[in-house]
Amino acid sequence: MAELRLHGRPASPGLAFSKLFVLPDRSSEAAQQPSGDAAAEAGRLRRAIAQAVQELEAVSQAAAEDAREILEFQIAMLSDEALSEPALASIAEGEGASASWAAALDAQIADYESAGDEYFRARAADLQDLRDRVLNALSGRGTEAVPAGTVLVARDLQPSRFLGIAWGEGSAIALAAGSPTSHVALLARARGIPMVVGLGADVLHVASGEDAMLDGESGTLVISPDAQTETSARKRNADFSRRREMAAAYALKPAAMPGGERVAVMINAAGPEELQPLDASMCDGIGLVRSEFLFHDGAHLPDEDAQYKAYRRILDWAGDRPVTIRTLDAGGDKPVKGLTLDDEGNPFLGTRGIRLSLLKPEVFRVQLRALCRAAIHGNLKIMLPMVAVPRDLESARAHLDAVVAELQVAGVAHKRPALGIMVEVPAAAIAIDRFDADFYSIGSNDLIQYVMAAARDIATLADYADAADPAVLSLIARTVAHGRQTGREVSLCGDAASDPAIVPHLLQAGLRALSVSAASVGLVKAAIAGALPG
Ligand code: PEP
Numbered sequence: 001m002a003e004l005r006l007h008g009r010p011a012s013p014g015l016a017f018s019k020l021f022v023l024p025d026r027s028s029e030a031a032q033q034p035s036g037d038a039a040a041e042a043g044r045l046r047r048a049i050a051q052a053v054q055e056l057e058a059v060s061q062a063a064a065e066d067a068r069e070i071l072e073f074q075i076a077m078l079s080d081e082a083l084s085e086p087a088l089a090s091i092a093e094g095e096g097a098s099a100s101w102a103a104a105l106d107a108q109i110a111d112y113e114s115a116g117d118e119y120f121r122a123r124a125a126d127l128q129d130l131r132d133r134v135l136n137a138l139s140g141r142g143t144e145a146v147p148a149g150t151v152l153v154a155r156d157l158q159p160s161r162f163l164g165i166a167w168g169e170g171s172a173i174a175l176a177a178g179s180p181t182s183h184v185a186l187l188a189r190a191r192g193i194p195m196v197v198g199l200g201a202d203v204l205h206v207a208s209g210e211d212a213m214l215d216g217e218s219g220t221l222v223i224s225p226d227a228q229t230e231t232s233a234r235k236r237n238a239d240f241s242r243r244r245e246m247a248a249a250y251a252l253k254p255a256a257m258p259g260g261e262r263v264a265v266m267i268n269a270a271g272p273e274e275l276q277p278l279d280a281s282m283c284d285g286i287g288l289v290r291s292e293f294l295f296h297d298g299a300h301l302p303d304e305d306a307q308y309k310a311y312r313r314i315l316d317w318a319g320d321r322p323v324t325i326r327t328l329d330a331g332g333d334k335p336v337k338g339l340t341l342d343d344e345g346n347p348f349l350g351t352r353g354i355r356l357s358l359l360k361p362e363v364f365r366v367q368l369r370a371l372c373r374a375a376i377h378g379n380l381k382i383m384l385p386m387v388a389v390p391r392d393l394e395s396a397r398a399h400l401d402a403v404v405a406e407l408q409v410a411g412v413a414h415k416r417p418a419l420g421i422m423v424e425v426p427a428a429a430i431a432i433d434r435f436d437a438d439f440y441s442i443g444s445n446d447l448i449q450y451v452m453a454a455a456r457d458i459a460t461l462a463d464y465a466d467a468a469d470p471a472v473l474s475l476i477a478r479t480v481a482h483g484r485q486t487g488r489e490v491s492l493c494g495d496a497a498s499d500p501a502i503v504p505h506l507l508q509a510g511l512r513a514l515s516v517s518a519a520s521v522g523l524v525k526a527a528i529a530g531a532l533p534g
């Protein structure tokens with residue numbers, strides 16, 4: 001067979017050379033299973049659900065702490081009557097238990113998969129796990145064993161399934177769907193298993209037993225790799241192993257430049273769950289929490305209490321380290337149904353970030369109240385996205401003043417956090433001295449797209465997205481200089497900070513605080529120390 005290359009999204013770094021093992025999709029078989037009378041079928045479904053709950057409880061008891069929380073979340077979902085209601089209704093109309101359960105869960109999975117929000121999409125895998133477990137219990141069939149040391153190919157993979165597999169040398173995961181922020185991607189990263197997601201349905205048509213090479217850094221799966229691909233990949237594999245060892249050596253140490261000057265290395269987080277498996281001593285705090293993880297659908301916006309609890313979990317994880325939570329940055333490539341405006345021709349230049357919050361003060365104030373209440377539990381700062389003119393900041397500050405006064409009058413425990421801005425619109429970087437914020441954090445992802453006039457979601461324009469472009473670096477240096485003159489912290493929390501090749505340019509521009517992806521902390525610290533080969 002000629003070499004075949006499939007491209008997806010990197011979810012866990014590392015290279016694997018092994019045979020493919022393709023996991024069969026159970027939901028398509030469910031429709032063919034015979035059905036009995038309605039009462040008997042409903043009873044079978046209830047018993048299968050109870051059995052699946054028991055299985056999950058057993059896996060949970062044997063699991064490590066990071067995995068237990070994920071499993072408890074699944075158990076809670078499965079025990080919720082609302083999940084089985086549509087299937088029971090379809091059984092009452094004469095459908096069989098397996099077909100009803102598969103159809104009801106598939107409909108919910110499709111809903112989750114089509115959600116605009118990455119976090120919400122990632123939850124689809126949890127539902128697939130629940131679907132398959134119950135289907136297996138209904139058919140009396142056990143779960144098939146995955147041979148150790150293979151590249152597992154599946155539509156999506158579920159946490160409890162992941163935990164039941166004996167991973168070994170050469171093991172890797174290649175998913176047709178899936179998301180880098182899914183529970184299973186967190187587990188794969190924590191256990192060093194290379195993983196690529198979003199490879200598309202074609203990957204499901206390959207045959208088990210084919211030779212394959214999976215590259216979790218570039219997000220590629222090569223089936224039947226030719227000799228040249230294999231040689232160059234093996235060389236990169238050796239480099240990767242050296243880099244991984246180096247990253248591990250630096251990961252838990254404070255970051256410092258060769259002369260000893262300290263650089264703060266914080267992490268970015270998309271929610272409390274991904275923090276649970278991490279050791280907080282790896283970082284100097286959280287430089288960016290993208291609060292979008294809470295906002296999935298305008299019809300079900302998170303209430304103040306739900307937000308307070310989520311923010312508090314993040315603060316509890318961080319201890320006394322600073323935590324910067326960004327207010328909702330919906331819009332652009334992150335629409336929220338029922339909240340963002342859907343009639344804008346160019347949403348990246350539209351009503352996103354702080355513009356939307358100011359348009360919907362009733363939503364913005366709930367978030368500010370929750371943040372002020374959570375602030376008593378740690379070192380919290382609030383950051384505003386997409387600030388373009390000083391009045392964006394001033395209007396947001398007025399809302400914060402009002403919320404603080406309200407909490408005061410009501411006698412609710414709270415604290416007023418520092419209020420900073422993202423510097424990601426060129427107008428803010430160019431005239432930074434107009435913005436009287438408590439701190440600044442450069443959002444290089446957006447700053448680059450607006451400076452280079454190249455949308456961040458157009459892959460063919462990726463060459464323009466160069467953080468080392470002199471135009472971008474001059475705006476970064478300008479912002480840093482203003483921070484120095486006025487004694488306010490300037491950090492950078494866009495993806496550029498997670499790229500060890502870009503880090504020297506950022507330090508050269510004067511930055512001494514970076515907020516990076518948790519997976520890149522070790523390498524970024526090694527780059528700061530000047531320890532990576534040029
Ligand atoms: C950025 O623009 O660099 C940033 C950190 O924000 P987001 O990627 O969420 O737009």
Ligand code: MG
Pocket residue numbers: 385424443445446
């Ligand atoms: Mg941004």
